[in-house]
Amino acid sequence: MTKIKICGLMTVADANLVNQAGVDYAGAVFAEGRHRVDEVTARLIRQELSDNIPLVGVFTDSPVEEIIALYQKDIIQIAQLHGPRQPEEIQQLKRAAVPLIGVALGQKLDEQLGAYAGVDYLMVDSGKGSGRTLDWQTLPKNKMTEKLFLAGGLTVFNLKEAIAEVQPFAVDISSGSESSGQKDLEKIEKLVAIAHQKGE
Numbered sequence: 375m376t377k378i379k380i381c382g383l384m385t386v387a388d389a390n391l392v393n394q395a396g397v398d399y400a401g402a403v404f405a406e407g408r409h410r411v412d413e414v415t416a417r418l419i420r421q422e423l424s425d426n427i428p429l430v431g432v433f434t435d436s437p438v439e440e441i442i443a444l445y446q447k448d449i450i451q452i453a454q455l456h457g458p459r460q461p462e463e464i465q466q467l468k469r470a471a472v473p474l475i476g477v478a479l480g481q482k483l484d485e486q487l488g489a490y491a492g493v494d495y496l497m498v499d500s501g502k503g504s505g506r507t508l509d510w511q512t513l514p515k516n517k518m519t520e521k522l523f524l525a526g527g528l529t530v531f532n533l534k535e536a537i538a539e540v541q542p543f544a545v546d547i548s549s550g551s552e553s554s555g556q557k558d559l560e561k562i563e564k565l566v567a568i569a570h571q572k573g574e
């Protein structure tokens with residue numbers, strides 16, 4: 375079974391959909407872009423989410439203090455660092471006991487993953503909720519799949535093949551869980567069924 379994160383929740387209704395579908399992680403984006411939520415909305419999403427679904431806060435360049443504050447208020451349970459960070463910043467987050475996903479984007483994945491020593495999970499992605507498919511055939515050989523989130527253009531059509539090829543710990547999907555820019559329950563249920571299929 376592969377765990378599944380649905381990212382880019384923007385409303386309480388979205389939280390309801392992922393509860394119904396039985397996802398393993400939900401994501402709220404605090405970075406620039408069409409999925410961006412503010413703290414008030416993120417708190418409402420957290421309140422609606424099932425207790426067993428951690429809310430992952432997605433950050434590009436937010437100050438570390440903001441990330442720690444959201445974690446200490448229990449609005450997010452994990453921070454996804456979707457852009458390069460100084461080693462000192464990672465250490466500061468670790469000292470505050472914030473569980474971390476370090477993201478490597480696009481090219482030279484090996485080099486980028488190397489900068490995330492000590493984080494809890496790694497993610498490889500093609501962009502920032504871009505829907506572009508990552509060429510998972512070119513992933514680094516030493517990709518530490520036991521703590522790897524695979525992202526980038528995953529859909530109901532390619533998820534099974536991607537999981538078989540990469541065997542990640544988890545998959546992360548945003549665009550592929552939407553229709554006309556809105557979260558789509560039918561798609562999310564199909565994605566969860568594919569990811570949770572036993573023996574794959």
Ligand SMILES: O=C(O)c1ccccc1NCC(=O)[C@H](O)[C@H](O)COP(=O)(O)O
Binds near residue numbers: 504549
């Ligand atoms: O989704 C965004 O709008 C976003 C903005 C800025 C930084 C990161 C962002 N998303 C990160 C994610 O975790 C997405 O789920 C991931 O990039 C995969 O997206 P997709 O290719 O659309 O499935």
